[in-house]
Amino acid sequence: GDSVTQMEGPVTLSEEAFLTINCTYTATGYPSLFWYVQYPGEGLQLLLKATKADDKGSNKGFEATYRKETTSFHLEKGSVQVSDSAVYFCASSGNTPLVFGKGTRLSVIA
Amino acid sequence: DTGVSQDPRHKITKRGQNVTFRCDPISEHNRLYWYRQTLGQGPEFLTYFQNEAQLEKSRLLSDRFSAERPKGSFSTLEIQRTEQGDSAMYLCASLSGGSTDTQYFGPGTRLTVL
Numbered sequence: 001g002d003s004v005t006q007m008e009g010p011v012t013l014s015e016e017a018f019l020t021i022n023c024t025y026t027a028t029g030y031p032s033l034f035w036y037v038q039y040p041g042e043g044l045q046l047l048l049k050a051t052k053a054d055d056k057g058s059n060k061g062f063e064a065t066y067r068k069e070t071t072s073f074h075l076e077k078g079s080v081q082v083s084d085s086a087v088y089f090c091a092s093s094g095n096t097p098l099v100f101g102k103g104t105r106l107s108v109i110a
Numbered sequence: 111d112t113g114v115s116q117d118p119r120h121k122i123t124k125r126g127q128n129v130t131f132r133c134d135p136i137s138e139h140n141r142l143y144w145y146r147q148t149l150g151q152g153p154e155f156l157t158y159f160q161n162e163a164q165l166e167k168s169r170l171l172s173d174r175f176s177a178e179r180p181k182g183s184f185s186t187l188e189i190q191r192t193e194q195g196d197s198a199m200y201l202c203a204s205l206s207g208g209s210t211d212t213q214y215f216g217p218g219t220r221l222t223v224l
Contacts, residue, residue: 004152032211043114043201043217044153051211089152097143097166098203098213100152 002027006090006101013080013108021075021104023064023090031094033057033066033073038087038103047075047088080108114216116202122222123192130188131219135204142185143213144177146170147199156200159185192223 007022025033032051036044048057053068062077073090085108090101115134123129135142140161145153156175157167161182171177174192179185189196199220203213 034212036215044203044215046212046214049212091152093211093213097155097158097168098145098153100154102150102152 002031002092002094002096002099004090004092004099004101006088006104008102009087009105011104011106013106015082015108015110016079017108019075019077019080019084019106021088021090021106023073023075023101025071025073025090025092025099027071027092027094027099029094030068031092033064034091034093034098035062035064035073035075036089036091036100038089040086044089080106082108082110084108114202114204114214116200116216116219118219119217120220120222122224124224125192125194127192128188128190129192129221130186131200131221132184132186133202133216134184135202136206136214137183139204139206139214140182141205142179143203143205144185144187145201145203147201147218148197153201156187189221192221194223197221197223 034049035047037047048059050057050066056065087103091098117132142159144156147153159179174190177187199218201218202216205213
């Protein structure tokens with residue numbers, strides 16, 4: 001079945017550092033890909049998405065590009081802030097319920 | 111903006127008791143999903159409705175679990191004879207039947223079984 005693998009955390013960065021969280025997927029066909037963010041005590045919020053190969057999703061300074069050749073959807077941000085501290089989930093959906101990775105906890109320190 | 115709402119937000123119960131959770135999706139969304147999230151893990155799919163029809167159930171949904179969406183609007187998830195292993199966050203998400211494929215999540219119901 002479909003699966004998503006993302007880098008394990010926790011990840012601790014200083015403010016203004018560059019962030020990369022790796023995500024790879026296995027799926028039949030070409031799923032849509034998502035990054036969701038979960039702040040402490042809250043539900044999941046959609047951060048960005050891409051629905052086809054070479055699409056780039058972006059939001060709040062975060063970006064991820066749908067790479068079919070490497071089956072990847074890595075999340076990047078050029079300069080993180082303390083407020084970005086949260087758990088980030090990569091997910092895929094090929095006209096089926098979402099399949100999530102295990103999540104990567106990011107802590108940004110001032 | 112009325113997003114997805116869930117009630118209650120927290121539930122503490124004793125082993126063996128029954129619990130019921132409610133999810134109210136975004137009003138024009140005809141698809142509704144239930145997921146379970148345990149500590150340190152990503153959400154795992156439980157079941158999904160299109161309107162009032164329950165179209166898919168995960169193997170995670172044991173016979174102690176039942177979900178309904180009687181009028182195609184809100185949904186309930188009931189767990190009978192709760193076990194400590196049922197302790198988790200139960201998340202509901204809804205999706206428009208249109209061109210978008212983005213699921214919007216509620217805040218979740220955190221269940222603790224003592």
